[in-house]
Amino acid sequence: MRDVAIIGVGQTKVGEHWDVSLRHLALEALQAGMADAGVARADAIYVGNMLSGELIGQEHLGALIADFAGLRGTEAFKIEAACASGAAALRMGIVAVAGGMANIVVVVGVEKMTDTLGPDTTTALAMAADGDYEAAQGVSFVAINALLMRRYMHEYGYSHQDFAPFAVNAHRNGMNNPFAMFQFPVTAERFARGKMICDPINLLDSSPICDGAAALVLAPADAASAFSAVPIRIAGSAVGTDALAVHDRRDPLVLDGAVLSARRAYEQAHIGPQDVDLFELHDAFSIMAALSLEAAGFADKGQGLRLALDGEIGIEGRVPVTTMGGLKARGHPVGATGVYQVVEVVQQLRGLAGASQVLDARVGMAQNIGGSGATAITHILERME
Amino acid sequence: MRDVAIIGVGQTKVGEHWDVSLRHLALEALQAGMADAGVARADAIYVGNMLSGELIGQEHLGALIADFAGLRGTEAFKIEAACASGAAALRMGIVAVAGGMANIVVVVGVEKMTDTLGPDTTTALAMAADGDYEAAQGVSFVAINALLMRRYMHEYGYSHQDFAPFAVNAHRNGMNNPFAMFQFPVTAERFARGKMICDPINLLDSSPICDGAAALVLAPADAASAFSAVPIRIAGSAVGTDALAVHDRRDPLVLDGAVLSARRAYEQAHIGPQDVDLFELHDAFSIMAALSLEAAGFADKGQGLRLALDGEIGIEGRVPVTTMGGLKARGHPVGATGVYQVVEVVQQLRGLAGASQVLDARVGMAQNIGGSGATAITHILERME
Numbered sequence: 036m037r038d039v040a041i042i043g044v045g046q047t048k049v050g051e052h053w054d055v056s057l058r059h060l061a062l063e064a065l066q067a068g069m070a071d072a073g074v075a076r077a078d079a080i081y082v083g084n085m086l087s088g089e090l091i092g093q094e095h096l097g098a099l100i101a102d103f104a105g106l107r108g109t110e111a112f113k114i115e116a117a118c119a120s121g122a123a124a125l126r127m128g129i130v131a132v133a134g135g136m137a138n139i140v141v142v143v144g145v146e147k148m149t150d151t152l153g154p155d156t157t158t159a160l161a162m163a164a165d166g167d168y169e170a171a172q173g174v175s176f177v178a179i180n181a182l183l184m185r186r187y188m189h190e191y192g193y194s195h196q197d198f199a200p201f202a203v204n205a206h207r208n209g210m211n212n213p214f215a216m217f218q219f220p221v222t223a224e225r226f227a228r229g230k231m232i233c234d235p236i237n238l239l240d241s242s243p244i245c246d247g248a249a250a251l252v253l254a255p256a257d258a259a260s261a262f263s264a265v266p267i268r269i270a271g272s273a274v275g276t277d278a279l280a281v282h283d284r285r286d287p288l289v290l291d292g293a294v295l296s297a298r299r300a301y302e303q304a305h306i307g308p309q310d311v312d313l314f315e316l317h318d319a320f321s322i323m324a325a326l327s328l329e330a331a332g333f334a335d336k337g338q339g340l341r342l343a344l345d346g347e348i349g350i351e352g353r354v355p356v357t358t359m360g361g362l363k364a365r366g367h368p369v370g371a372t373g374v375y376q377v378v379e380v381v382q383q384l385r386g387l388a389g390a391s392q393v394l395d396a397r398v399g400m401a402q403n404i405g406g407s408g409a410t411a412i413t414h415i416l417e418r419m420e
Numbered sequence: 421m422r423d424v425a426i427i428g429v430g431q432t433k434v435g436e437h438w439d440v441s442l443r444h445l446a447l448e449a450l451q452a453g454m455a456d457a458g459v460a461r462a463d464a465i466y467v468g469n470m471l472s473g474e475l476i477g478q479e480h481l482g483a484l485i486a487d488f489a490g491l492r493g494t495e496a497f498k499i500e501a502a503c504a505s506g507a508a509a510l511r512m513g514i515v516a517v518a519g520g521m522a523n524i525v526v527v528v529g530v531e532k533m534t535d536t537l538g539p540d541t542t543t544a545l546a547m548a549a550d551g552d553y554e555a556a557q558g559v560s561f562v563a564i565n566a567l568l569m570r571r572y573m574h575e576y577g578y579s580h581q582d583f584a585p586f587a588v589n590a591h592r593n594g595m596n597n598p599f600a601m602f603q604f605p606v607t608a609e610r611f612a613r614g615k616m617i618c619d620p621i622n623l624l625d626s627s628p629i630c631d632g633a634a635a636l637v638l639a640p641a642d643a644a645s646a647f648s649a650v651p652i653r654i655a656g657s658a659v660g661t662d663a664l665a666v667h668d669r670r671d672p673l674v675l676d677g678a679v680l681s682a683r684r685a686y687e688q689a690h691i692g693p694q695d696v697d698l699f700e701l702h703d704a705f706s707i708m709a710a711l712s713l714e715a716a717g718f719a720d721k722g723q724g725l726r727l728a729l730d731g732e733i734g735i736e737g738r739v740p741v742t743t744m745g746g747l748k749a750r751g752h753p754v755g756a757t758g759v760y761q762v763v764e765v766v767q768q769l770r771g772l773a774g775a776s777q778v779l780d781a782r783v784g785m786a787q788n789i790g791g792s793g794a795t796a797i798t799h800i801l802e803r804m805e
Contacts, residue, residue: 036519036520036521056552058552079659085479086473086479088471088473088474088544088547089473089474089479089538091551092543092546092547092551092555092556093547093550093551093552093555094470094471094474094500094502094547094548095500095501095502095547095548095549095664095790095791095794095795096500097500097501097508097661097795098501098502098661098662098663098664098677098790098791098794098795099550099664099794101661102661102662102663102664102668102794107661107662107663108660108661108662108676108677108680109661110511110658110659110660110661111501111659111661111795112499112500112501112508112511112512112659112795113499113500113501114497114498114499114500115479115480115481115482115497115498115499115500116480116482116483116496116497116498117479117480117483123482123497126495126497127497127512127515130512130515130516130519130521131515131519133519133520133521134421134515134516134518134519134520134521135421135518135519136421136515136518136519153474153539154538158477159473161477162473162477162478162479162480163479163480164480165478165484166476166477166478167441167443167478170477170478171477273495274464274495274496274497275493275495276482276483276486276487276492276493276494276495276496277483277487277492277493278483278487278492279480279483279484279487283487291493292483292493295493405480405483406480406483409480409483409484409487410480410482410483410496410497
């Protein structure tokens with residue numbers, strides 16, 4: 036198998052794009068990525084998306100986007116793994132290039148959550164959870180996360196206010212990202228006054244409903260320097276799964292799928308958490324940020340939040356997270372998020388992260404989580420030269 | 421890259437399974453396939469499905485099915501390409517095994533179309549077409565096919581009754597398949613009296629709405645004989661795409677995506693249509709059967725129907741099609757269909773097709789079509805010993 040590199044990235048600004056359709060969002064990101072890589076065609080296009088059918092009445096995104104981009108004929112599928120759909124599409128692209136079935140693959144993550152036809156978005160998002168044993172009982176996706184957050188606070192003796200650093204950090208970093216949805220600061224005081232969504236989760240614990248698309252162009256690493264001045268090698272790519280329903284988990288406060296996924300990725304990359312310069316984690320809710328830090332080996336059980344409280348998650352901290360705003364401030368167009376995370380790691384490793392730049396970043400990690408932890412996909416990226 | 425073989429197959433009976441959930445259907449097929457192959461684990465599970473979100477309010481099928489099958493932790497995604505989702509999942513499995521990223525992959529196609537929560541099934545199926553430029557204008561999926569059928573009749577001077585052989589053949593063969601939904605004959609006279617659905621398409625031109633699941637187990641060909649007495653090699657696997665909207669096509673009566681897909685698959689297999697012993701085509705509507713025969717090179721333009729009228733599509737004909745009932749009689753649980761087609765080709769090549777057995781079948785082809793032709797996926801299979 037061959038090493039795979041990222042030779043181009045593209046993204047749209049995340050936001051409520053009431054006047055832009057899904058296909059236009061995808062096109063903008065895809066064209067930006069292909070222009071960045073300097074390629075005019077691809078062997079395959081894999082599209083990460085979760086809710087196009089439910090929300091805008093459109094399936095079959097692979098062929099739709101291939102055709103709309105002028106790439107009619109090209110192999111193209113949609114890949115779905117709930118909120119981890121973006122990284123799942125990337126994973127399929129890596130498998131295709133690493134194995135030699137494709138030389139150039141374009142991965143597009145896209146989600147259109149405003150101007151919808153379908154059910155309300157809360158109902159649609161609950162399809163990431165167990166339909167028969169969670170959603171059908173009336174529990175929403177935010178409610179599942181609220182149960183986890185309450186339990187975490189109870190087990191380890193934290194207050195709600197202790198979660199503030201995640202939102203504060205994400206918004207501080209998002210202000211430096213022109214593609215982020217929210218470009219304003221959040222203080223700990225403002226976090227304390229956040230509107231309650233689902234006790235104990237308030238508005239500032241939560242990532243927003245929004246639209247966006249991001250794209251990555253992959254090529255064999257040994258050919259990458261022909262396309263990109265700073266190609267980024269994919270050193271690890273691994274998936275772990277777990278039960279959809281929280282009540283079926285071994286321990287609700289341990290993301291076993293994420294533990295497995297991170298461990299496999301570290302093994303592939305021959306590194307450990309201490310070697311990671313930045314970590315784009317899946318802060319759909321602040322509780323997920325804490326649990327992800329623990330699952331990925333940056334903190335012991337119950338200590339993920341401590342890392343944040345100790346100021347170690349900032350750009351100059353021990354484990355910089357959500358360096359371009361994360362799901363909280365960049366936004367969380369669900370099926371696109373996993374691709375945005377990797378685009379941002381590439382920006383960091385290229386040294387193009389502006390005021391959010393992590394100094395001398397050479398190794399970055401992204402972890403995309405589907406549902407409340409049933410799918411976890413970890414990618415470790417390394418600057419090649 | 422390595423050759424890939426199919427070492428196990430499984431399927432549920434297709435039908436209206438009002439009392440069986442999606443996860444139970446998937447489990448039954450997956451367990452049958454894994455038992456057939458004699459494997460207890462997999463490196464990855466790829467699930468072909470189109471409409472689980474819209475119809476039963478459940479996304480995230482990869483992790484759901486992995487966990488329900490006792491394979492928690494395993495890499496698992498849903499792959500979607502409208503009605504070609506099943507073959508798309510198979511394609512991803514082949515890419516993973518051929519490239520060396522996985523040794524054992526389980527591919528599951530599943531669709532649950534009865535006992536639904538969501539929009540009516542006709543609305544959901546239209547999501548295979550162009551949402552903005554076809555479905556939003558009020559055209560249903562059957563209406564798109566009706567336009568194509570009317571145009572075909574007009575261009576080439578056929579009557580509606582000329583399409584009867586497709587239904588007659590499919591039902592005759594389905595009677596020999598215990599997994600088929602319909603196990604009764606259809607005569608040309610009965611076809612003539614079929615209830616009108618969308619002029620000129622009548623009930624007996626149309627595949628049924630139904631539930632079902634099928635599974636395939638893949639392994640490297642050089643290890644296949646350890647698992648299966650008659651392993652089946654995948655000699656060709658190729659995808660072609662086209663515009664979703666019929667009005668955007670080069671010629672509405674030529675399935676360019678299917679032409680491309682078949683040509684690529686023939687090249688990989690180093691064969692031509694004359695070498696194919698049976699062809700599981702995508703007879704979602706009888707017009708699609710005619711167009712598929714032409715796209716795959718078995719007949720010239722406008723002559724696909726002639727092949728059927730000349731009696732060449734039966735088990736002993738020149739191009740046996742829908743040998744186990746096809747979409748028409750076996751049934752068309754949309755995201756599962758592409759997997760059923762390949763399971764049936766395997767049965768033929770193993771010599772286990774019962775009264776529908778094609779004599780001395782050594783090379784079989786399956787072509788799964790998404791939408792009215794925007795995705796076409798062709799697989800060519802060869803008996804190994």
